[in-house]
Amino acid sequence: MTAIDPVANLSALIRCPSVTPAEGGALTALEAMLKPLGFTVDRVMATEEGTPDIENLYARLGTGGPHLMFAGHTDVVPVGDESAWTHGPFSADIAGGEMYGRGAVDMKGGIACFAAAVARHIDKHGAPEGSISFLITGDEEGPAINGTTKLLEWAAARGERWDACLVGEPTNPDHLGDTIKIGRRGSLSGTITVHGVQGHAAYPHLADSPVRGILSLTRALMDPPFDGGTDNFQPSNLEVTTIDVANKAVNVIPSKASASFNIRFNDTWEADNLRAEIIARLDRAAAESPLRPGRPPVRYDLTWSERPSHVFLTRNNALIASLSGAVEAVTGREPKLSTTGGTSDARFIKDYCPVVEFGLVGQTMHMVDERVAVADLETLTQIYETFISRWFGHAAD
């Protein structure tokens, strides 16, 4: 039966050079796997001025509920120094039990295994009582503007509704079965600019050093800690990512200093009350500034960059239990339920249905010689197949 072998699926996908924003043939290869299984496939072009056009794919098998979505991306990051690769980045060569290629683990491998799992499920039990869909973007590694968000909006506008979603990003640090992600921290960034008065370093009373101000303000952002962590999340953490003065003269007090920061925050906070807390800290530090005794408050402005990523935590037990039970049944490992790491497209999907993430071992993602153990492809396929059976079993209860 077609698509039943994850190794063949993955080699077909890796051979398509789909570096964002290029489709590279990868969606066509996936379409060729899904159509013979009975999926209705739509290719959805998304455009926005100032960003490259992106092709995405939505495929659905079945018309009724319950409805399980598998989400992911076929685009990949650039290969880097191609001559440094042991095997070509689009070769899908197998050596020493591993398949080489950009996207092997992030995340063409996850897609290859899920397609194989669906094929096996159909082969053994026929099409599921309900629906399975693939929501696959070509814009996850790029600006992510013409990707998952727009595809979700497009599908929802057609009346698509989902009961649960599995994202196939690589979630395991060392071994297949280590970790399921059941949430993600939020992310918020900003830039502070402190305005001083330029002058001679020997006559500081005639000037006002913005460096003293920026040091007080950034310190107030880093200390004290924002919280001590929660049941499901590590403590929120703010990093000052740059401090810029750009002053070349040692005898000049500059007029301006700026600093940027990024905070990864847990479910103690929402973006709004976190912004208020940050402003309160900055105002307090500006008023007190011990580095500028007797001076008026530090003059600063603050700009928030980009849209914040909101924190989320999935509490859907049927979904989490089906997946973690499947991982344990196939690997013998009880996976950790984690919320660590960066953001992913799950942050968009969570507005439509409960979402969890589980995929391959992430060790070589984005690196030269990205590769996956061939044995892991078979194991992940079995986990996904078991998950599909269990989830539809749960949903029918």
Ligand SMILES: [Zn+2]
């Ligand atoms: Zn990825």
